Amino acid sequence: MDQRKERILGAVVSDYTETVVPVGSHALAARYFLELSSATIRNELSELVDDGFLAQPHASAGRIPTDLGYRYFVDFLLPQEIVEPPLRRQVRHSFEGAAPDVEAILELAAATLSRLSENVALVTGPTQSEARLLHVELVLVRPGQALLIAVANGNAVHQRVVEVGADLDQEALSQLANRLTAHYAGMSAGAISQLAAPAGTPAQVVQELASGLRQMETRASLVIHDGVRNLVRNPEFEDPNRLRTVLEVLEAQRILAAVVSELAPRVGLQVVIGHENRLQELQDCSLVLTSYRAGDHLWGTLGVVGPTRIRYGRVAARLQLVSQLTGEALSRLLT
Amino acid sequence: MDQRKERILGAVVSDYTETVVPVGSHALAARYFLELSSATIRNELSELVDDGFLAQPHASAGRIPTDLGYRYFVDFLLPQEIVEPPLRRQVRHSFEGAAPDVEAILELAAATLSRLSENVALVTGPTQSEARLLHVELVLVRPGQALLIAVANGNAVHQRVVEVGADLDQEALSQLANRLTAHYAGMSAGAISQLAAPAGTPAQVVQELASGLRQMETRASLVIHDGVRNLVRNPEFEDPNRLRTVLEVLEAQRILAAVVSELAPRVGLQVVIGHENRLQELQDCSLVLTSYRAGDHLWGTLGVVGPTRIRYGRVAARLQLVSQLTGEALSRLLT
DNA sequence: CTTAGCACTCACGGTCATAGAGTGCTAATT
DNA sequence: AATTAGCACTCTATGACCGTGAGTGCTAAG
Numbered sequence: 177m178d179q180r181k182e183r184i185l186g187a188v189v190s191d192y193t194e195t196v197v198p199v200g201s202h203a204l205a206a207r208y209f210l211e212l213s214s215a216t217i218r219n220e221l222s223e224l225v226d227d228g229f230l231a232q233p234h235a236s237a238g239r240i241p242t243d244l245g246y247r248y249f250v251d252f253l254l255p256q257e258i259v260e261p262p263l264r265r266q267v268r269h270s271f272e273g274a275a276p277d278v279e280a281i282l283e284l285a286a287a288t289l290s291r292l293s294e295n296v297a298l299v300t301g302p303t304q305s306e307a308r309l310l311h312v313e314l315v316l317v318r319p320g321q322a323l324l325i326a327v328a329n330g331n332a333v334h335q336r337v338v339e340v341g342a343d344l345d346q347e348a349l350s351q352l353a354n355r356l357t358a359h360y361a362g363m364s365a366g367a368i369s370q371l372a373a374p375a376g377t378p379a380q381v382v383q384e385l386a387s388g389l390r391q392m393e394t395r396a397s398l399v400i401h402d403g404v405r406n407l408v409r410n411p412e413f414e415d416p417n418r419l420r421t422v423l424e425v426l427e428a429q430r431i432l433a434a435v436v437s438e439l440a441p442r443v444g445l446q447v448v449i450g451h452e453n454r455l456q457e458l459q460d461c462s463l464v465l466t467s468y469r470a471g472d473h474l475w476g477t478l479g480v481v482g483p484t485r486i487r488y489g490r491v492a493a494r495l496q497l498v499s500q501l502t503g504e505a506l507s508r509l510l511t
Numbered sequence: 512m513d514q515r516k517e518r519i520l521g522a523v524v525s526d527y528t529e530t531v532v533p534v535g536s537h538a539l540a541a542r543y544f545l546e547l548s549s550a551t552i553r554n555e556l557s558e559l560v561d562d563g564f565l566a567q568p569h570a571s572a573g574r575i576p577t578d579l580g581y582r583y584f585v586d587f588l589l590p591q592e593i594v595e596p597p598l599r600r601q602v603r604h605s606f607e608g609a610a611p612d613v614e615a616i617l618e619l620a621a622a623t624l625s626r627l628s629e630n631v632a633l634v635t636g637p638t639q640s641e642a643r644l645l646h647v648e649l650v651l652v653r654p655g656q657a658l659l660i661a662v663a664n665g666n667a668v669h670q671r672v673v674e675v676g677a678d679l680d681q682e683a684l685s686q687l688a689n690r691l692t693a694h695y696a697g698m699s700a701g702a703i704s705q706l707a708a709p710a711g712t713p714a715q716v717v718q719e720l721a722s723g724l725r726q727m728e729t730r731a732s733l734v735i736h737d738g739v740r741n742l743v744r745n746p747e748f749e750d751p752n753r754l755r756t757v758l759e760v761l762e763a764q765r766i767l768a769a770v771v772s773e774l775a776p777r778v779g780l781q782v783v784i785g786h787e788n789r790l791q792e793l794q795d796c797s798l799v800l801t802s803y804r805a806g807d808h809l810w811g812t813l814g815v816v817g818p819t820r821i822r823y824g825r826v827a828a829r830l831q832l833v834s835q836l837t838g839e840a841l842s843r844l845l846t
Numbered sequence: 847c848t849t850a851g852c853a854c855t856c857a858c859g860g861t862c863a864t865a866g867a868g869t870g871c872t873a874a875t876t
Numbered sequence: 877a878a879t880t881a882g883c884a885c886t887c888t889a890t891g892a893c894c895g896t897g898a899g900t901g902c903t904a905a906g
Contacts, residue, residue: 201868215882234887276671313648337666553900554901571857
């Protein structure tokens with residue numbers, strides 16, 4: 177793969193990405209290679225097809241990149257784009273004005289990312305490597321039932337109604353909660369389930385403390401998405417069946433969570449192109465993923481879903497901006 | 512509007528609803544009116560067009576109902592459908608197995624409703640006519656900052672980091688929380704903001720208590736939706752622009768919340784057909800809305816969005832089933 | 847009031863021809 | 877040896893044309 181071939185591949189990718197029209201030798205010569213004739217470019221194109229980087233929709237059409245072509249482009253030719261400073265400022269500003277609430281920040285991230293990427297944005301909730309119990313509270317809601325509130329580091333709160341002895345009044349519950357706080361403070365889910373509970377603690381309470389902490393650790397099962405409206409603008413999704421296939425995945429929380437968590441990069445950028453997706457339903461799509469981090473132990477995934485001809489360079493730059501701002505916003509809130 | 516005309520209108524609505532093909536006099540005669548000739552039906556159809564209940568896509572095509580036609584159908588001709596017992600049982604069963612968590616139940620409701628209606632489902636969070644404070648807790652997260660936790664009736668919990676005096680330790684915070692609980696217990700947001708706070712209470716805490724309660728009262732601003740994948744199956748949304756228009760509303764939380772809360776029926780069924788929608792973007796859609804209630808003071812809205820030729824009878828029946836089960840599930844959890 | 851009959855309308859689908867973009871190959875050029 | 881001009885060929889997209897058939901409205905008879 178010599179340099180000229182790379183330039184041509186790059187030109188085809190850029191051009192097709194913007195126009196969504198198969199690009200021919202003539203157009204290339206005119207738009208990108210004033211110094212070459214269309215015949216020369218034809219020869220190169222022909223070889224790029226042989227090598228699997230390009231394809232022809234039909235014999236007398238221009239070329240479009242294959243998934244392999246995009247892969248090469250992403251791995252070796254990706255232009256380092258930057259987010260225009262005015263846009264950058266504007267986005268930063270909107271994150272600074274975000275409501276101090278985890279959900280609100282995640283939603284802002286999704287909305288912003290879908291706007292900036294002009295595609296579908298995915299955001300997972302923050303995952304904590306190890307949630308530690310800070311505080312326990314029990315509030316009587318009716319005889320025999322109390323609302324258990326567990327607070328962990330990172331301001332995570334878990335609540336659940338539990339059964340308690342019918343003879344316990346609010347006074348007794350508060351005392352019990354204080355004992356539990358003293359007993360378990362600073363512990364993780366594993367430690368809690370191993371340590372014997374203080375005398376008189378209802379069984380369900382301890383169970384719920386541990387499982388609550390575990391839930392806090394894996395809020396990543398929550399995947400929010402935004403920007404489906406952008407998807408339908410792409411000519412490749414004019415076919416209702418294709419669109420439906422993708423929508424089915426996007427709306428299936430579990431599947432989506434599995435896909436994202438399988439791919440989630442701890443650091444840096446992860447790009448999955450078309451057929452590289454394990455999920456058949458996503459084989460017309462590309463994913464661009466990265467992670468945000470808030471503090472040392474808290475992190476989540478941010479991603480963009482679009483057609484394989486998505487503008488990788490631009491999307492990557494904007495994704496990284498949003499990831500950084502999301503991390504910062506959550507840090508301010510949680511640590 | 513005599514009875515025969517009504518029958519014909521009903522037949523056109525039913526037929527078009529199922530086939531999505533303009534229905535002609537001949538087809539009507541053959542399928543629904545064996546005793547009448549197509550010529551007679553033609554005369555009636557022609558009058559129904561004059562009256563505004565039907566329309567013709569073009570001069571030599573069959574008839575399709577207008578919004579007014581659907582309105583008449585819904586108001587006077589709607590068949591009382593019932594949900595088939597096996598389906599009913601199956602749905603009831605899935606609600607019985609729902610996780611004891613408000614969000615989980617609402618999501619189950621949305622998923623179920625979109626499946627049963629074969630359209631887009633909308634669900635708002637429960638609104639409380641008047642939230643009353645049950646319990647206050649303050650947890651030190653770092654010097655000068657504490658996590659304020661307010662518990663109201665209906666197991667509603669609000670949390671927020673607030674600024675407190677840097678000299679307060681956890682001990683002092685707990686005492687303060689106890690005083691606040693004693694001081695404000697049983698009060699609504701309005702009452703709290705009027706009553707003077709106990710000495711030594713940081714200003715932000717009282718403010719936050721009141722605004723937290725108000726937020727609990729109006730969790731209706733949360734509207735979740737599911738089943739967009741069903742939307743693209745409808746031939747009327749094959750046009751990407753139409754689809755996009757609707758998607759833009761569905762993805763705009765605020766707008767959607769405004770639409771739903773404006774229409775939300777306190778009781779019974781509310782149907783909005785095509786142009787009856789205030790929002791221009793929804794003029795190709797119909798909404799079918801009802802409310803669910805959990806206990807005496809807690810209620811929310813459930814709805815279906817589909818094309819104007821949605822099967823009103825069937826959707827209404829299924830919507831009411833889901834509404835009932837949602838209410839029951841939330842009641843079990845919250846009261 | 848209903849219906850048979852009839853002329854008329856119009857979308858739909860198929861065929862056909864044309865235009866134009868694009869290719870691959872060959873031979874000439876540098 | 878690489879590049880390019882030239883040319884024949886391929887294939888799609890577009891638009892014109894036309895027959896078919898579903899459906900209508902109107903009229904006159906039952």
